[in-house]
Amino acid sequence: MSQWVFDRDAIRAFRFVRCGFDAGSGVAQLVYGFDDGPELVETVTLPGAPFALDAAREAAATQALRLLHLVAGVSYYKAAVPGEIRIDGYAIDAATAALMDELYLHGLGEFAYRNGLDLRGRVRFPAQAAAAAPAPEAGLQPHALVAIGGGKDSLVSIEALRALDVAQTVTWIGGSQLIRACAERTGLPTLNIGRQLAAELFDYNRAGAWNGHIPVTAVNSAIMAFAAVVGGVDQVVFSNERSASYGSLIEGTGEVNHQWSKGWAFERAFAAHLRSHVAADLRYYSLLRPLSELAVARQFARIDQYDAHFSSCNRNFHLLGERPVNRWCGVCPKCHFVFLALAPFMPKPRLVGIFGRNLLDDATQVPGFDALLEYRDHKPFECVGEGRESRAAMATLAARPEWREDAVVARFAREIAPQLEAGEKGVDALLVPDEEHGIPAPRWERLRARFAD
Numbered sequence: 413m414s415q416w417v418f419d420r421d422a423i424r425a426f427r428f429v430r431c432g433f434d435a436g437s438g439v440a441q442l443v444y445g446f447d448d449g450p451e452l453v454e455t456v457t458l459p460g461a462p463f464a465l466d467a468a469r470e471a472a473a474t475q476a477l478r479l480l481h482l483v484a485g486v487s488y489y490k491a492a493v494p495g496e497i498r499i500d501g502y503a504i505d506a507a508t509a510a511l512m513d514e515l516y517l518h519g520l521g522e523f524a525y526r527n528g529l530d531l532r533g534r535v536r537f538p539a540q541a542a543a544a545a546p547a548p549e550a551g552l553q554p555h556a557l558v559a560i561g562g563g564k565d566s567l568v569s570i571e572a573l574r575a576l577d578v579a580q581t582v583t584w585i586g587g588s589q590l591i592r593a594c595a596e597r598t599g600l601p602t603l604n605i606g607r608q609l610a611a612e613l614f615d616y617n618r619a620g621a622w623n624g625h626i627p628v629t630a631v632n633s634a635i636m637a638f639a640a641v642v643g644g645v646d647q648v649v650f651s652n653e654r655s656a657s658y659g660s661l662i663e664g665t666g667e668v669n670h671q672w673s674k675g676w677a678f679e680r681a682f683a684a685h686l687r688s689h690v691a692a693d694l695r696y697y698s699l700l701r702p703l704s705e706l707a708v709a710r711q712f713a714r715i716d717q718y719d720a721h722f723s724s725c726n727r728n729f730h731l732l733g734e735r736p737v738n739r740w741c742g743v744c745p746k747c748h749f750v751f752l753a754l755a756p757f758m759p760k761p762r763l764v765g766i767f768g769r770n771l772l773d774d775a776t777q778v779p780g781f782d783a784l785l786e787y788r789d790h791k792p793f794e795c796v797g798e799g800r801e802s803r804a805a806m807a808t809l810a811a812r813p814e815w816r817e818d819a820v821v822a823r824f825a826r827e828i829a830p831q832l833e834a835g836e837k838g839v840d841a842l843l844v845p846d847e848e849h850g851i852p853a854p855r856w857e858r859l860r861a862r863f864a865d
């Protein structure tokens with residue numbers, strides 16, 4: 413066989429080669445390839461093996477694994493975005509193909525925009541099976557696998573579930589020590605799932621592959637759904653807030669959402685697909701969907717046992733490379749936003765103590781905050797709140813004696829606040845929980861009061 417060389421522009425097809433799970437070792441293999449090139453093997457390792465699955469759970473696990481195979485393929489497909497997608501070992505129905513078309517199109521929205529690509533009409537999953545019969549129940553037991561990301565959001569969910577006496581296992585994917593520290597700090601049962609990308613992806617990146625953001629929350633969601641079925645539990649809980657459904661408005665392009673797979677459209681579609689195609693008794697939902705980022709920040713300010721452990725700065729989470737000293741780089745959009753969102757709800761010394769400095773008293777940071785405010789720039793491609801949330805938080809600080817003289821706040825009060833309507837200057841309206849969410853009704857009945865206050 414002649415030596416196959418990765419050539420992004422010559423590749424014709426992306427292949428879902430096969431997937432398999434060894435219940436004895438807990439290792440799942442997800443295998444992909446381009447044309448007749450080498451196999452790209454991603455592995456996901458579930459702790460707790462060996463697993464003994466009865467027939468119902470085995471069938472659900474096969475469906476969950478195939479769904480994970482399809483979702484996780486996005487990391488490799490993006491390297492060449494060829495016009496043809498082939499699925500070798502199994503066939504999917506039209507509903508599954510439609511879900512994947514949506515995920516790849518919107519989840520790669522930022523990737524496509526930054527690379528000047530148009531994926532509309534290009535992403536076409538082949539539907540070659542008749543509509544699947546509705547999935548039966550898999551005998552899953554009441555228990556929540558709660559995703560933890562090391563930041564404030566998942567900690568708010570974990571503490572809310574604890575207050576409701578919901579049995580939960582704090583679950584994360586990958587080897588982050590920061591997430592482990594937060595997970596251990598909860599004192600709850602933990603589950604750390606291993607994930608190893610195919611090493612060839614990094615070779616392809618060096619050889620000129622297309623590269624950029626992928627919908628990582630969808631990948632984590634599919635891994636957790638698979639783990640829930642194998643582990644025999646009935647809920648996967650994420651902490652994606654309402655604000656994640658809104659993207660950046662780009663002149664001439666429209667809306668591009670960096671966090672599309674954290675949004676409500678993905679949650680609703682993925683949850684329904686798990687029930688119809690994997691197991692009728694599997695629930696997937698975000699506990700924070702009713703809340704804005706500011707409302708989540710208000711909840712987080714009421715908990716202080718994670719102050720010395722958590723971080724929302726994504727620079728902690730690179731697979732390779734340097735991490736920020738003291739967990740907060742202090743210059744990225746997430747550091748800017750989280751500082752600003754917590755400031756109205758936390759005593760100033762506590763907040764400055766968490767970050768190790770006052771980001772709002774540093775004039776060099778004005779352009780970063782302007783982007784959050786959608787002032788002369790668009791909202792950054794990051795997991796940050798809506799522009800109106802940032803403007804309301806900043807206006808609130810501008811009215812507080814302890815903040816109003818800080819450089820960024822004072823400049824906001826001088827230049828931007830006079831252009832705002834009165835209704836844009838308060839946070840109260842943004843703290844009201846929304847009723848659009850997928851939280852099971854009895855749980856929401858008990859949560860509503862906690863989140864409204």
Ligand SMILES: CC(=O)N[C@H]1[C@@H](OP(=O)(O)OP(=O)(O)OC[C@H]2O[C@@H](n3ccc(=O)[nH]c3=O)[C@H](O)[C@@H]2O)O[C@H](CO)[C@@H](O)[C@@H]1O[C@H](C)C(=O)N[C@@H](C)C(=O)N[C@@H](CCC(=O)O)C(=O)O
Binds near residue numbers: 672728732
């Ligand atoms: C940590 C981080 O923000 N990484 C983003 C960064 O990647 P970089 O090259 O600087 O470092 P690595 O993360 O180590 O990635 C190395 C390469 O591997 C590719 N890759 C990684 C994970 C994966 O699941 N699939 C992959 O193909 C990656 O593309 C690199 O080539 O920039 C990349 C390009 O923009 C981003 O794709 C990296 O984002 C990670 C996938 C990641 O985990 N990011 C989360 C911190 C994140 O962005 N979360 C979102 C959630 C929104 C969503 O689900 O879409 C958020 O907080 O907004």
Ligand SMILES: Nc1ncnc2c1ncn2[C@@H]1O[C@H](COP(=O)(O)OP(=O)(O)OP(=O)(O)O)[C@@H](O)[C@H]1O
Binds near residue numbers: 564
């Ligand atoms: N490595 C991971 N394993 C499992 N779930 C994760 C991982 N990283 C992030 N998540 C989950 O993905 C969702 C979005 O992540 P996000 O970073 O917004 O949340 P967070 O880390 O809890 O809070 P923050 O917004 O402050 O960073 C959350 O539910 C989070 O728990």
